[in-house]
Amino acid sequence: MEHVNHPSHYNQHPAGIECINIIRHYTCDIANAIKYCWRAGLKPEMGMEDAEKGIEDLEKALWYIEDYRNKCHTAGCQHRPLGCAASVVLLKLTGHNIGDVVIGYEKNVAIAIGGLLRVGIISEHTVYAVEEWEYWLDEATEAIQQRIADIKNNIKN
Numbered sequence: 001m002e003h004v005n006h007p008s009h010y011n012q013h014p015a016g017i018e019c020i021n022i023i024r025h026y027t028c029d030i031a032n033a034i035k036y037c038w039r040a041g042l043k044p045e046m047g048m049e050d051a052e053k054g055i056e057d058l059e060k061a062l063w064y065i066e067d068y069r070n071k072c073h074t075a076g077c078q079h080r081p082l083g084c085a086a087s088v089v090l091l092k093l094t095g096h097n098i099g100d101v102v103i104g105y106e107k108n109v110a111i112a113i114g115g116l117l118r119v120g121i122i123s124e125h126t127v128y129a130v131e132e133w134e135y136w137l138d139e140a141t142e143a144i145q146q147r148i149a150d151i152k153n154n155i156k157n
Helices: 019-023 028-039 050-075 085-094 098-102 107-120 130-156
Strands: none
Touching (some): 019 028, 028 050, 028 107, 085 098
């Protein structure tokens, strides 16, 4: 039952943080994007190399970011980023700050998760403009795209 309640691809974090303890405070799309970045390359799948699975997970994260972006633009989204204040709110909610969460990840994955943590945290605590929200989404997207390119490059070599 441990593989269901506490799967290794969600609790191998160097700081001992389990993914669910962070993402339960986020909207569905942002939580899923964080989840797929968190586990990229850690969840094996029959018939796929780890690198291929990592790319697939990161592409799923991009899909959720785009879905969030589209819903927010068309539905007048109420969720706005917190910038640096996100770390304080996250610490209050989970006992971990953004630095705790991104430690141990490859640079671009850490950048992506950090940006997503800033975008999606509890909307009622927000004071920032849409431009900053877009900035963090763009930063996360670019970092994920760069990580995918790096993985593909490593596969070739």
